[in-house]
Amino acid sequence: MDHLDKLENKSIHILREAYSEFDNLAMLWSVGKDSTVMLWLARKAFFGHVPLPLVHIDTGYMIPEMIEHRDKLAREWELEMIYGVNEEALEENRTFPEGDATHLECCENMKTEALKRTLDGSWPRYRLNHNTGEYELDDNKEPYTGVIVGGRADEEGSRSKERYFSARDENNDWHVSEQPPEFWSQYKTDFAPGTHVRIHPILDWTEVDIWEYIQRENIPIVSLYFDQGEGERYRSLGCYPCTDTVESTARNVEEVVDELKSGKFSDIAERDGRAQDEEDGGGLESLRREGYM
Structure with a gap:
């Protein structure tokens, strides 16, 4: 195998391991190159079918072409496509473009908070209806206990501290120093009840x-x-x-x-x-x- 074959095989192994070990799993899809590669790997891992929902966090300020690309592939690949949004922050203009938040505060409102509340089911989720081509309010409010993420260790400093299977507490907070070691492709997948797990199949990709x-x-x-x-x-x-x-x-x-x-x-x-x-x-x-x- 060449270098890319080895990376592909390891990522597919992690995807299958995650799917077999965790109930009510979701995959984040930002529509960027990394998470799209991860989506492609998932299609390979499960023989052309992605057996879990794709979750996108729409900040209301995404480049329109990204949304168009998302929906085009969702239809073509028959993806279970869901998006979440912080509707209250948008209505109250608590964003950087409206001048009522710093960049970090805007990210906290539109990305961090929206992600946490979409994953735990406390905020509305919108699901693509493949028959109508429109997004509709999702009746399913069950929390996702784990989420697959397209983070890479070389992308920026904090991502280099992640594990392939990275635990968060019941509030989705990340305690960096408490992560378990991962040696020789041995991964910890038995976490305490209430733990939210982030899975990183492409962590070692550059x-x-x-x-x-x-x-x-x-x-x-x-x-x-x-x-x-x-x-x-x-x-x-x-x-x-x-x-x-x-x-x-x-x-x-x-x-x-x-x-x-x-x-x-x-x-x-x-x-x-x-x-x-x-x-x-x-x-x-x-x-x-x-x-x-």
Whole structure:
């Protein structure tokens, strides 16, 4: 096996292990490249079918093309697609674009809190009706006891402290120092009642690995990652008021890989254009301890 084969096999093993060990499991899908690769791996792990719901947290400020891409793949791949949103914060304008929150406070409101309340079922969930093509209020309010996440250890500092099976308490708070060790592919999956578990199948993948795998597998990726003729593209996707483009003429996956391996971005952090990272001193650990993705 080559390097990508080994990564793929380990990720598929973790996905199957998670599915066999945890009831009422969900998978987060941000529509970015990492979670889309994770979704692709899940389709491979379960022979073309994803046997668990895909959860997307809509902040109300996502780039429209991301939502279009989400719904297009959800229909084509017959995904059980669900989204959650902090409707109260949007109605009260408690967001950064409305000037009533810092970047971090906005992330806390629109991402962290929305994620926690969507996962525990205390806030409304909206499910895609494949017959009508519309999202409808979901009757199922049962909490998700575990969630599969497309985090990578090399993406930013706090993610490097995660485990493949990472425990959160009943409030979704992350106690970094209390995580169990994981040696020789031996994973702890028997947690105390009330524990919420985050599973990270692509934790050891790098940004280059992700793009080379996208290239090899021909995975459909939102076109925001590529230059559309204006000499710029997105390297990391998020809310449009807080995510900047980078100067780049990479028009396809092959050119993105070249930029990352030997070009202008080979020594520049992936999330360099994310405003909330800078506001948090270059990391996201304070947000992640409280439940951020």
